[in-house]
Amino acid sequence: MIATIVSWAVVVGLLITASGLLLYRDWRWGIGFLAGQYVGVFWLVLQHWPLGMAAAKLVGGWMATASIGMTLLNLHQQEPTDKYWSQGRSFLLFMIGMAALLAVAAASLIESILPGIGIPVVIGGILLIAMGLLQLGMTTQVLRVILGLLTTLSGFEILYAAMEGSSLVAALLVVINLGLGLVGAYLLTASPEEKAT
């Protein structure tokens, strides 16, 4: 019972972090939201995987976050000047609402395919996939693209944990997350004029 309540709280937390990743204007907030998001992912993955494997996902996610954060810290930062992001906030909020609605609406369908997965797990997974895709569809900025990909993959990993419990898959997914973080760091270094916004 308590685990279910915590899971629902985590879903709400994921909605906040994923929304924050879409709406942030200072990269420090973005990095913070991403790190927080991995805690939620850890909890939902823990519903189906043993603690060790779920913890590996958390640590891998944090390492990816740290690699991006350290890179941004070492770049000379400008204050964000992304006009689109500041002007389109109401639209983004509307889209976040749509994504949340989609996650709730699709939950029962996914539950029927994966009996026993748990509604909070399904909603958390779909929510992150939808928010990540939203991020990917709205920008070509390196940082936001990498955050979008990491968010989408996190959502997928929450759902996939219920389907597959192989250690090799867990290890490869951690490596992919870390690899995405490193690729992001590399691309950010290669595009210093873009900076984080």
Added chain:
Amino acid sequence: MSAPFIWIFIPVTVGGLSLFVARERIATIIGGVTAIILAGAALFVPIDEALGLGSFSVKIASSFQILGRSLTLDSSEAPLLAILFGVAALWFVGAESVGVAKRLTPFGLIIISLLVASIAVQPFLYAALLIELAVLVAVPLLSPADQIPSRGVIRFLIYQTLGMPFILVAGWLSAGVEASPGDLALTIQSTTMLGLGFAFLFAVFPLYNWIPLLMEEGSPYIIGFLLWLLPTITSILVMNFLDRYAWLRTSAQVMSALRVAGLLMVVSGGIWTAFQRHLGRMMAFAAVAETGFILLALSLDPTMGLPIVFLLLIPRGLGLAVWALSLSVMDSDTESLRFSSVQGMARIYPLAATGLILSALSTAGFPLLAGFPPRLALWNALAQQSLGTGLWFLIGIIGLATGAVRMLAVTVMADEKTAWASKESWAQRGMLGIGVIGLFVLGLFPQMANPILNKLPLMFQHLGH
């Protein structure tokens, strides 16, 4: 010693170490020699059989255990390894002549290793994860540290990454369909997931916009290497799916979907090639059409289609290598590869222009060139099934041929007073010469590759028998 150690861990290690090499020549030698040795080993070293070396006897095991799963490369996969590393050697050796060996050798070796691991991993569904890792390694290869990442690189990363989850979920659902074949809803879900996954990985229409973008903005040679390697391995993954799941290979709808996707790529790739005014974008769309040919061959009855898929592999690798090398040679002496910039270049770079035209004609299936035998076989097989499909195929081919003729017209359209010269370096001449001869040899004597190609279907338990 095991086969995965030789063909996966050795190239990864060599690739990793060659990141520290500072000279182009040494990087070329390392890449070329490693790939040639590994191709030769695949041809001559038996797997799971005792190999007598004087008084010693060595046996190379086919499997390697890792985290409870196995990487397995048995003797049936040796011909494919020989082709992969053999064609890769060609790319590595040619890299020095266009100044990209320091980047291509290390990253190229690591990418090939990961993709070989994707063929070896059991269960094969995990291949999608290893392909994704290869994609991540390809990013620094495509986007040098001193260049702003292009839109093409970002889209490449997004599209290829999005493919992985679909394939993994489709694999899981497919096992469910196998257990309960009557469940229509599950079958539809599984097929949809699989279709979306492969649409992203193969860059099926309209998800291929990153290819022309990359060709416009990056090094044609490096992009050509990836355009050869990634679809080749993805097609092996498709064949693994078809081999593993009877419901997939016997489904008329799946085969129709493959045929439609293939035709879309051949026709759209061919038509766009005909109308481009940029040599790089022309190659991009021709590569899209090449992938379409593979999909069309996969849509045929396996006894007929499988040999055609394999027949396409070597000409595709060689054609793209010659095309990319020719473009890179021209690119080094011009602002861009737009028609206005490359007009009349045949007078200054005659061998590069020859390579360009011949590889484009080979892609269009011009007689006497490497692309002709597989396209003829494919066209014949398609026409036997449906005349309409054969006609659409012809439209694609006409588009590709038109592109080649336009290329020819532009590159020879020089001022009469322009003197003939050959500004290619000796290394470039050598590589282009070998490539052009190879295109003719494979076109005139396609049976030369039969000893290797005939064994390739044995990789598959059901498709190959």
